[in-house]
Amino acid sequence: MPTAARKRPRNEDRIFTALADPSRRAIFESLTRGEAAVNDLTSRFQISQPAVSQHLAVLKDAGLVDRRKDGRRVIYRVEPRGLKPLIDWIAYYRAFWTEHVQRLEDLLDSMPDDAPDAPDASTRPR
Amino acid sequence: MPTAARKRPRNEDRIFTALADPSRRAIFESLTRGEAAVNDLTSRFQISQPAVSQHLAVLKDAGLVDRRKDGRRVIYRVEPRGLKPLIDWIAYYRAFWTEHVQRLEDLLDSMPDDAPDAPDASTRPR
DNA sequence: ACAATACATAAGCCATCACTTATATTTAAT
DNA sequence: ATTAAATATAAGTGATGGCTTATGTATTGT
Structure with missing residues (x-):
């Protein structure tokens, strides 16, 4: 089937915005050392778990990380193409x-x- | 297993925040086409002159642009090493x-x- | 000297953001 | 079946950010 327009949003805007925040960049940098669950990341920084989840949501929306469920945990990892x-x-x-x-x-x-x-x-x- | 010691200065902070704003990024991109005075840039976008000056100040603080005085005008240009x-x-x-x-x-x-x-x-x- | 031009800074306004606590949801442990 | 654990979402709050208008400071033009 002939693919129509690859009009992917491809926002560098979201990426710049996502990486502009130091906490979020620190979380991303932490994930480059290996995938981690939300709880792992929460224990590494001095912000609450919801804050970590919110940062991860922004990073995921920017395409910088991806996630996978593992039981009741959610494992986040860096998306290499992000x-x-x-x-x-x-x-x-x-x-x-x-x-x-x-x-x-x-x-x-x-x-x-x-x-x-x-x-x-x-x-x-x- | 990489145990990256922190020996790298985090001066990318200002750069990310500077480029996170779309207007500011547009101004920076406009400057890549050639140096320009504040008034030139103001006429290219739909924001006020003070807004342009403020954006330029942020870009300059991030090391992304440099400026030079030319009479009563101030010419901004991209700082290549920025x-x-x-x-x-x-x-x-x-x-x-x-x-x-x-x-x-x-x-x-x-x-x-x-x-x-x-x-x-x-x-x-x- | 006076007026106009180019730019920067000040002050205030409003939207967005990063955080918090509280709660809902799903899964695991007992 | 209950309880605990892991995470996401909701709601609220204080701080920050980008914009505006107003004004100050140089520099040019007449």
């Missing part, structure tokens, strides 16, 4: 100043991605 | 989750179907 829109955003604008930042080239060349899309300009100039 | 902490952040944690993806794939290869094992208990709280 940072792709962020990398694409950087890749798109790299053309304008890339000659000054060779490390960016190095990083982007080592990324296992294919043909980054142009980040969407939902806030367009007039 | 995104480096962001790129470093991605590169740093990318190493972790690619490692974990590999570990997960190895696990799935060696173990067909049953008994998901316990989450990593060696992750230490801060």
